[in-house]
Amino acid sequence: MKAKKGTIRVITGNAVGAYGAMLCRPEVIAAYPITPQSEIAEQLAQFRADGVLDAEFVEVEGENSAMNVVLAASVAGARVFTATSSYGLVFMYDALQEASGFRTPVVMVNANRETPGIHAVSAGQQDMISARDTGWVQIIVENDQEILDQIIMAYRLAEDYDIQLPVMVNYDGYYLSYLAEAVEIPQIEDVDAFLAPLKKQPPRPRLVPGVAKGCGTHGIEMGYVEARYKHWQALERVKNKADEIDKAFGDYFGRYYGGQIEEYRTGDADIVVVASGSATGTARTVIDAKREQGIKVGLIKMRLFRPFPAEKLIEALKGKKAVGVIDRSVCFGWKYGPICTELMALSPKLETVPILSYIDGLANLDINVPHIGRVVDEVYAAARGKPYQEVTWIPMEEER
């Protein structure tokens, strides 16, 4: 059984986000506008005005309320959607923890943007990093088509009875949110069919008018520990489930993304670059160019960030002589970038290889071809035993 061909549209990442949500038929939406995501809320409102989307819109005065509204609606059994970025994400910080603690299948897109402290209207993954420990599933995508497809997969993942966790789909603000590309929009009947298996599963618990129930009520001792333990186990289950859903999506719609990670030309590679988000697309062109020059380099695209795809990374890095990790954010308190720091936690299981950390692409600065080329060159040198710098902030020491 395969999906029919979709409609091709040339639209921005934000508009794609709105399409993705609309196709999954959410019942309650509450979203507050913020650069670079405002277009999503506008597009969803337009869909509703056009009669294409039959959802309850709750107008809120801020992101904290937005998340509280959708998580409450989710606890009452509704399929929900919201979108935010940067300041908005941190404004809903307490509600984020409740959404995951209550085990609600909220789906949210986050247009990655730098976090407050320095006036931050620019691309960067710091907002995603600042919400690492909120208990959400976090996935990062590379292009507009993947935004759409991942939103559909997000509902299938979030609402799965074995999972019941909120899912955040991250895409680079500016680079993807405003990027116009040709995207294939699936037919809504095909999306219905893809999400239909959820209906065959046992229903999750929900608030029902007239039935006295509490949610998130245990706050001390073993009740709390048990709830945390189950949450922690569910996050572990996400890994295999994400792979299964990716395969099911690919079988049906014809587009596979690799699940937890995607490996590009890593098979016979000596060295590997790890990247995420829109920079991955650029990295592919660099990998191809370096290969032409005889350097056996591969690319690992991080898709699943939470839970951390530890097993897949260990497997992918077997036999590799050096790794370069490009982070579009900063890990406060550690020398290395956040994704690099987490990769290093796997060190005992990775043969002793130099792991080089690169911090680049902050605040609307490009992670461009020369930068990634430099990463490959330095990782290649490290693999051959040359001395290397453990962490490099590329914008602070540009190579010209």
Added chain:
Amino acid sequence: MAARMLASAFVAEGKYVASFPMYGFERRGAPVVAFTRVDEKPIREKTQIYTPDCMVVIDPGLMKIPALFNGLKPEGVLIVNSKTRLKSKPNENLKIAGVVNATQIAVEEIGRDIPNTCLLGAFAAATGWIDLKSVLACLGDYLSGDMLQRNLKSAERGFKEVEVIKW
């Protein structure tokens, strides 16, 4: 918006496109820059463009900035909205220039200084990289009614009235 319309037109002709705007620090008269890549195969690079094949300059005031042409590839193309003719070749890498008073045409046809669609017509004429038909066809995806008709006229006039100089 102009970059997006151009993207649609190229996609209609079967090409792959990736187009996005970037808001850096505001500079004189040019708060926005947009980057568009077109190719026969899928476009993977998601970065700013450092070595363009073609530059479309919507604010003529920018022509006074010497760094404007930094990175322009040899045999490069310039499309500029200007009411004065080019007195000399602005940059040695330039091979073709399309000059059109898009502001005036836009004010006449649309009633406001939105020269974008006019410049798309000029782009089609000067570069030959896309058919005017494709440009006009995709305007309907973004505009409708009276606005659409006005912008179609503006684009057509841009195509007809652009002064193309080849060196």
Added chain:
Amino acid sequence: MVIKHKNIFTTESAWSDADKVLLCLDTGGWRTERPVLDQSKCNYCGLCALYCPPQCMLDKGDHYEANLAYCKGCGICAHECPRGALTMVPEGEFADEG
């Protein structure tokens, strides 16, 4: 060759001197039409100056004039003038445009 970044700030966080001009944009260059005053109709009520979004109306003692370095030509002054003393005229008709 590696070019090390030269610090923009002398402080740890991003402080700037608000007495010094940080960004000065000659927004007058964005204009495609400018307000022209018919002084015989003006009674110096000041509504144009009140409504002007960039607040660039200069007080000339018995009338107001737009500061052309900043006037963006939005036309609100002409729209609000209760006596119709201001008219928006296209820039092309003025000799001072370079």
